[in-house]
Amino acid sequence: MSENTSTLENPDQPTAAPEDADPNEVLFTDFNLDGRVLAALTDVGYEKPSPIQAATIPLLLEGRDVVGLAQTGTGKTAAFAIPALSRMAELPATKSTQILVLAPTRELALQVAEAFSSYAAHMDNFTVLPVYGGSPYGPQLNGLRRGAQVVVGTPGRVIDHIEKGSLDLSQLQYMVLDEADEMLRMGFADEVDQILSRTPAEKQVALFSATMPPAIRKIAKKYLNNPAEISVKSKTSTGSNIRQRYVQVMGAHKVDALTRILEVEQYEGVLTFVRTKIATEELADKLKARGYRAAAINGDIPQAQRERTIEALRDGKIDVLVATDVAARGLDVERITHVVNYDIPHDTESYVHRIGRTGRAGRTGDAILFMTPREKYLLRAIEKATRQNVELMNLPSVDVVNNNRLQKFSERITQTMESEDLSIFRDLVEKYEADHSVTAVEIAAALAVMAQGGQKLLMEELPQAPAKQARLAKGDRDGFSSRGPTRTLTEGNATYRIAVGRRHRVMPGSIVGAIANEGGLTSSQIGGIDIRADHSLVELPADLSKDQWRALSKTRIGGELIQLELDKGRKPRSEGGGGGGGFKKDFKKREGFKKDFKKGDSYGARKPRHQS
Known part of the structure; x- marks a missing residue:
């Protein structure tokens, strides 16, 4: 066993940090890598491996399962992609999926797929396909039919393709769980377990995580074969200036x-x-x-x-x-x-x-x-x-930007008057003023528009969220001392309520996929998602079009209509129907909830307030 590794069977055994060895003494050419992969590394300018790469690549080339404890930014994508491609290059050519990488987000999946493509640049007839929620199924299905040796995807969309029969993992040789703790934090534990259970028993697995909570250790013990555990720390630092x-x-x-x-x-x-x-x-x-x-x-x-x-x-x-x-x-x-x-x-x-x-x-x-x-x-x-x-950093307000623009425009006028000969244009303006019976101010304004060359001088405001949402986003409280969503509202967005929540077993990926596909939105337009008992709060553009509203009104997740609406928060007691009566009515509802709870009913099973 490498001096930089330990096994999960002895989790208390101290793991020697790979940084104890000087990674600068090792080159990628020292590894027994396929020549085509080495050529690609030369193309992208790689010479010396990072600590996680120096410790991990030899083990993965030997066929060992590996658990890598490393922060984002230690170079772990190359640590698992380079040996995977080098080993696959030695196998007979096939169109079957041989490598599967699971990543928590669309953005990370795209980055990993791009890295695989770069390292496989010199491998003929080799395809890398990213699959993720929030994008149409058609191109992904076509790509899988044509054959993709490497599939990089988010757990929700990978499960969808497995269940549709479009992703065949029977020939899988190598599997990676990237940012495993983040996948579990985002609620993908069930999907990860299902995917692993549907893969061949004889495969190599690499699991990378910034932390090792019990859930990750449980997955490692269940699906990895005597893995070597490698731990590295990032030495990155930034200048104080x-x-x-x-x-x-x-x-x-x-x-x-x-x-x-x-x-x-x-x-x-x-x-x-x-x-x-x-x-x-x-x-x-x-x-x-x-x-x-x-x-x-x-x-x-x-x-x-x-x-x-x-x-x-x-x-x-x-x-x-x-x-x-x-x-x-x-x-x-x-x-x-x-x-x-x-x-x-x-x-x-x-x-x-x-x-x-x-x-x-x-x-x-x-x-x-x-x-x-x-x-x-x-x-x-x-x-x-x-x-x-x-x-x-708070973005400069539109008023500040526009005041700045007006000041700069005034300065340009002053500079032009001081540095240029205006006599020809002065005569032209005077003649135009006399011929057309307009004031010099009107002529100057027209010339200013011409000087802009079709560009608007003033910036326009981004779409605004409803006033109450904006107040809550700044920290104000509603009538029940509730702040509503627990995250800052992004400028140009609003918070929407959908009628599916934890009791419907929805996951963030399924919400993103459904809204993006049906509403014609990109996943980058979908902000924070807050899943609650019987509903969820989703951050979307504040200026959804009528067509998007119409499409989303028919959208279902898990068979349930999402019933999209702007989130209005909970009504204060004083708005409950007039004075004390509203308070008593609300109090009775709370008492009813307590009785139901004692009987064993879940709060999520009750009808949401906005439907009652």
Whole structure:
């Protein structure tokens, strides 16, 4: 057994931390990896494995089951993907699913799938397919019919495909549970157990988790064969001269949020990170359309063009550079004052490397992180790994942004009057004023509109949540001293109530999938989900269209109509029907609840108040 491992049969045995050995002494070429996988690692610039990779890869190559105790950001995706692909490369070619990875969220599933695709770039006829809730079944079904050697999915959607018969696991060789504790925290324990029970007994399993609660240890003892247990700690740290802030914002409003920040923050150069190559071009184009000097770099851009773009950032010819992690590797431009994580990284080491692009040479820097409510656990992982708090940043208000715009426009007028010869235009305005019998003010206003080039001068407000929801989100209480939802309401969203809850055995994944599929929403538009006894609260855009309302009114989860409605909270006692009568009526309801409870009935079995 490796000196860095212990077995689950002796959980009290101390586990030697892999960081005791110097990982810098090991190279990926020292492992007995398939040549095609090594070639892909060279393409992405990997040379030296991280501690979790150095400890895990040899064991997985030997065929051992492994439990890895590691925080998000220690490089565990490569730790399980690289040996899995290297072992699969030695097997006869097949279209059957040989590798299954379970991940708690759509975002992590996509990232893991992208990593597998990168490491398998030199393997012919090899397909990686992500499957997750909140997206149409059609493309996923087509992909499974064509054959996918690697399937990366969320537990709810994987179970759906198994039960539909579209996902055949009879030839499965290798299975990974990624972020296992997070999957259980999100309520996927039953789904994980069902999936594992339907896989072949003869398979290799790798389980990765930040913690080892009893439920995880139970799964490991039940489904893993004498696993080696590896524990590593992240050594990541960030400079104290970098101010770190986060903004809670949904995907649909990210461009507006970034625009507000750029309007108000004092910056020189801004480096904005996104996850995909396509997103670099899309975001740069949107920023340019809003008048910003922006450019994109990604892995598909030729090196010469990349160098010209970085030089333009250095010289002040562009102000905002949109990049992927790979494209920004080695980037060192003193002019960068702000790093914006437009897409939150799932790897804390990537986060540290990203924000390290500012605050160079002892200067101060700013790092701003965009996240959705469902990505809160990634923020916690970043704070735990870096041992630093990331402070909440309130977006500048529309009034502040618009006042700033008006002031800048006035300054442009002053600069133009002081620096330009206006005689020709003054004569033109005077002649137009006389010929058309309009005032000079009206002419100036028309010229100002022309100067905007079709761009709106003032920013518009995002859709607003109902006033009562907004008050509760700020910490106010309702008539029963209840705050309602326990999370901050994201700007542009509102809280909706659906008539399914714990007693209907609903899971977050099934709610996301149903609402996204039927309402035509993306999963990034669906915020926090609060599952209660007989109902659930879901955060959705405040400006749902009539078509979306109509579609969602017919939506069912587990056979039950969800009966979507704006959450109004509980009515205060004084609104219960007039003075003391309302209080007595409510008191009787409470007494009835107590009697039913004593009889053994569950509160969830009673009719929800809004239906009574």
